[in-house]
Amino acid sequence: xxxISRGFHRKRQEAPAGRxxxxxxVTKDFPVLSAGPTPRTALANWTFSIAGAREPKSWxxxxxxxxxxxxxxxxxxxxxxxxKLDTTWQGVSLDVLLAAVEYDARYVLAxxxxxxxxxxxxxxxxxxxxxxxxxxxxxxxxxxHGGPAxxxxxxxxxxxxxxWVRGLRLRDTDEPGFWENxxxxxxxDPWREQRYAGD
Amino acid sequence: MAGTAVRGRLTWQTATxxxxxxxxxxxxxxxxxxxxxxxxxxxxxxxxxLTADDGYQAERAYSIASAPGEPLAITVERLDDGEVxxxxxxxxxxxxxLEVRGPIGGYFVWExxxxxxxxxxxxxxxxxxxxxxxxxxxxxxxxxxARLLYSSRSFQDVIYQAELDSDGxxxxxxxxxxxxxxxxxxxxxxxxxxxAEVAWPAAQxxxxxxxxxTSFVEAVASGLVGLGYPAERVxxxxxxxxGQ
Numbered sequence: 001x002x003x004i005s006r007g008f009h010r011k012r013q014e015a016p017a018g019r020x021x022x023x024x025x026v027t028k029d030f031p032v033l034s035a036g037p038t039p040r041t042a043l044a045n046w047t048f049s050i051a052g053a054r055e056p057k058s059w060x061x062x063x064x065x066x067x068x069x070x071x072x073x074x075x076x077x078x079x080x081x082x083x084k085l086d087t088t089w090q091g092v093s094l095d096v097l098l099a100a101v102e103y104d105a106r107y108v109l110a111x112x113x114x115x116x117x118x119x120x121x122x123x124x125x126x127x128x129x130x131x132x133x134x135x136x137x138x139x140x141x142x143x144x145h146g147g148p149a150x151x152x153x154x155x156x157x158x159x160x161x162x163x164w165v166r167g168l169r170l171r172d173t174d175e176p177g178f179w180e181n182x183x184x185x186x187x188x189d190p191w192r193e194q195r196y197a198g199d
Numbered sequence: 200m201a202g203t204a205v206r207g208r209l210t211w212q213t214a215t216x217x218x219x220x221x222x223x224x225x226x227x228x229x230x231x232x233x234x235x236x237x238x239x240x241x242x243x244x245x246x247x248x249l250t251a252d253d254g255y256q257a258e259r260a261y262s263i264a265s266a267p268g269e270p271l272a273i274t275v276e277r278l279d280d281g282e283v284x285x286x287x288x289x290x291x292x293x294x295x296x297l298e299v300r301g302p303i304g305g306y307f308v309w310e311x312x313x314x315x316x317x318x319x320x321x322x323x324x325x326x327x328x329x330x331x332x333x334x335x336x337x338x339x340x341x342x343x344x345a346r347l348l349y350s351s352r353s354f355q356d357v358i359y360q361a362e363l364d365s366d367g368x369x370x371x372x373x374x375x376x377x378x379x380x381x382x383x384x385x386x387x388x389x390x391x392x393x394x395a396e397v398a399w400p401a402a403q404x405x406x407x408x409x410x411x412x413t414s415f416v417e418a419v420a421s422g423l424v425g426l427g428y429p430a431e432r433v434x435x436x437x438x439x440x441x442g443q
Contacts, residue, residue: 002250003213003296010255011282023258025282032413032437035306037420037430080260114430144417182305183209196303198208 019075020083021190027082032144035178039113039143039164046148048132052170053101061148067092070131074154076161077190089152090135094125097132097168105170109177110151113164118177119186120153120160122170129155132165157188157195211248211298212236214271218293222358226324227288228264228274233299236271239263241335242308242328242408242436245273245301249283259283262327262410262436263302266335271299274358276324307408307436309335315343315406316399319368320389320419322350322411328436329408330359333366345369348397350389350415352376371397389415394422401427410436 015026049058059067071090077083109119124130133152134141141147146163153160159179180186185194193199217230239245248258265272277288291297309317309332317336319329326349336345345368351357353376363370373385373393385393399405407428409419416437423433 002211002248002256002298004252005249005286005291005297006295007290008249008251008257008286010251010253010257012257023256025257032417034435034437036435037424037433038417039430081258144413178306183303196209 015083016085019085021077022193023195024077024081024083024190027084029082030084030087030145031078031080031082033078033080033159034114034163035116036114041113041148041164043148047166048097048149049167050097050101050170051167052105053103055101057101058167059097064092064132064149065134067096071135072131074152076154076158079157079159079184079188079190079195083190088137089131089133090138091131091133091149091152093128094130094132095128098122098126101170103170105172107171107174108168109171109175110162110165110168112162112166116162116164116178118151118160118162119174119180120156121174121187124153124156125168129153155189157185157190159184160188209300209303211300214297214299216291216293216295216297217270219291222274223356225277225288225356226274226358227277228272229287229291230265231271231273231297231299233271236299237302239265239267239271239302240305240308240310241267241332243302243304244328245271245299246303247273247283247287248298248300249286250298257283260303263331264327266331266338268338269334274324274327274330307410307434309406309408311336311339311341311343313406315345316403317343317345317368318399318405318407318423319345319347320350320407320409320411320423321347322389322415322419323352323356324358325409325411325415325436325438326358326363328410330363332408333363333368336368337366344399346397346399347371348373348389348394350375350411354379354382389419389422391422391425394419395426398423398426398428405432407433408436409433411438413437 043061046061073088131152134149151162151165214231214233217232220228244262261273264274275287350373
């Protein structure tokens with residue numbers, strides 16, 4: 001039973017039912033969170049790789065952008081408690097990318113420019129639930145938001161949608177990534193409020 | 200990975216407000232009494248939860264302002280359109296209750312073993328976790344050289360001013376909007392030239408901590424990399440205008 005904070009009252013409008021997970025509030029801004037300087041990689045040097053499959057696979061920027069793309073509108077939820085509704089992205093489905101390799105791994109560790117990593121189950125990257133996004137709101141994705149390309153896994157807390165993503169390492173075991181090593185949850189389901197280890 | 204994983208469950212704990220200190224017209228420090236507070240590291244943050252009498256709850260994260268070994272304290276800046284910060288800075292009184300959960304975050308922290316020299320860069324209330332680092336450094340008698348570049352709208356908006364000026368660190372202010380009469384210090388936003396004048400040379404292998412609004416952190420972190428700081432020696436923590 002939580003103690004009452006005397007004199008505290010709701011000031012924010014109630015969010016649309018079923019749209020905002022527990023402990024979150026809606027913002028119209030697009031806040032930026034990252035642990036270090038924003039990396040800047042020239043598109044000529046950019047690749048997206050999948051390691052740990054029977055054969056490794058890599059796309060140059062041109063090859064990546066020649067893949068079929070999708071435009072999607074979705075809600076995103078940051079562990080720092082902001083949620084942003086109806087964000088529109090352009091990206092390549094992870095179904096397309098993972099179909100290019102043979103594997104039986106159950107987990108991936110996404111890796112990025114700047115050294116960031118995050119872990120995800122393969123099952124959460126397939127079935128039309130995850131993308132490598134290169135566009136936001138009809139424009140190229142800005143560097144501070146993870147451009148040229150970031151992972152987009154909107155059904156998990158947004159730290160799983162790794163900025164500046166450069167590839168996936170397929171793994172048999174679930175190994176913690178950057179924030180997961182610092183006590184954040186291994187899976188990160190916002191609807192179950194899995195913010196920190198043990199939640 | 201240098202992670203110190205916290206694998207136990209972080210539970211909500213009742214905190215009693217011990218004292219409130221007005222730092223500036225918009226900023227207040229809350230000393231919190233938490234009987235089972237497990238302690239924290241310099242630079243970490245804490246989740247705060249408020250409960251209204253109708254059961255409505257709101258949660259926010261705040262940087263911890265006190266040094267390791269000290270009781271928990273947070274420093275909060277009032278955002279006019281906010282739901283939580285006006286309550287914390289205007290309504291809350293000693294003896295009131297709220298809930299806390301933490302400490303949280305293990306990357307934007309400083310330990311004496313990390314050494315230095317320390318280059319701390321604050322934009323506005325981004326000074327809070329950097330103050331915890333400077334306070335800790337002083338309390339343990341660390342000889343690591345420290346320099347703080349603090350960008351503030353005006354001198355009256357500077358948080359912890361008296362403490363910072365007696366902390367044994369070099370403090371350089373950049374006052375972006377207005378300056379007191381006779382001000383001879385920097386009177387502009389932090390730009391590359393200013394950084395080059397103030398920051399420890401990269402050859403001294405400084406360790407940088409940057410905290411502030413996104414535009415500040417983007418400019419400063421990129422600027423330090425431009426001065427030769429390796430990206431892994433530049434730790435950042437940002438708060439956007441999150442409509443909080």
